[in-house]
Amino acid sequence: MKTARVAYKGNIHEAIEWYGKLQLDTGAIVSEDDVVWLPPIVPQTIFALGLNYADHAAELSFNAPKEPLVFLKGPNTLIGHNRETFRPADVTYMHYECELAVVIGQSGKNIQEKDAYNYVAGYTVANDYAIRDYLENYYRPNLRVKNRDTLTPIGPWFVSADEIKNPMNLTLRTYVNDSVVQEGTTKDMIFSIPKLIAYLSSFMTLNKNDIILTGTPKGSVDTKVGDTVITEIEGIGRLKNTIISEPVYQ
Incomplete structure (x- = not known):
């Protein structure tokens, strides 16, 4: 549904x-x-993956990580479909990240990979913007990169897990002003959804409405004030967002 x-x-x-x-x-x-x-889910913990696609890691001149690179995001970052994200006036590079968002449906700890999908309620689309100017280290993104207000549009739809036959074989695309700038597939994730759930639950309890943002493929392009950005995932939806200047937002 x-x-x-x-x-x-x-x-x-x-x-x-x-x-x-x-x-x-x-x-x-x-x-x-x-x-x-609004965001289709009222989130609990928001996990975000860095460098979870080998082509994106190579694009940034990094080796693929040997274990999941995970950081946390606050709920202040999330906004809904057709909303606005502000770009600080002093930055030189701010790019989109089309990501499959996995929504946890029930609490669990020490979940085995073979059982992982039993804990998934469904999926949505996320656009987890990054501001490269503020990045101190791609392996340890700081708060100003990934926890800024409005920086993560999510939605429009929550799609229940039973409607997605194979979440590890979905096409992702990003459009900026109607031109395709990014295209990839979830089958190219370094760490699959079951591996991520098993990894996270090995040291902490996952809870209902936790969200895992699973990373983005290559194709990062700087976006400017006035750009319309659409992130699209096969079978899940098209998420539209507009970039505005910080003074307008304030």
Whole structure:
């Protein structure tokens, strides 16, 4: 099932697709442009993977990591579909990262790879922007790179796990102003979804609504104020975002 979270007339609703429109949990049918899109999941812990595609690691002149490179993100970073992300005025390189987001459906610890998908509720699309100017070390991204407000659009849809036959064989694409700038496939992840779940749960409990952002393939391009960025994952959806200047955001 495909669901979304939206704000409409001052209230928050769950919604489903309805012939090009949205059906709210009240039964009302509304236009997609009449709502404010929210992150489709209210997150618990947000895990993010660095360098989880060998081609992206090579693009940045790094060797592929031998174990998952994981860092944490705060919920302040997440915004919904059709929303705006600000670009600080002083930066020289800010790029998108189209990522498959895995949503955990139940608590578990020491989960075996063979059982990992039993703990997945579903999937959504994330665009985890990075500001290279602030990067001290690609193996240890600092707070200013990955925890800035508005820097991670996510959505529009949460797609239940039963609707995705093979999450390890999905095409990812990014468009900037309608031109394709990034294309890859989840089958090229260095650490698969089951491996990531087994790794994380080996030393900590994973909980319902934890989110794992699984990394991005090669194709990072600087984005500018005014750019419209769409990150798309096969079978899951198209996430639209616009970059604005920091003074406008403030």
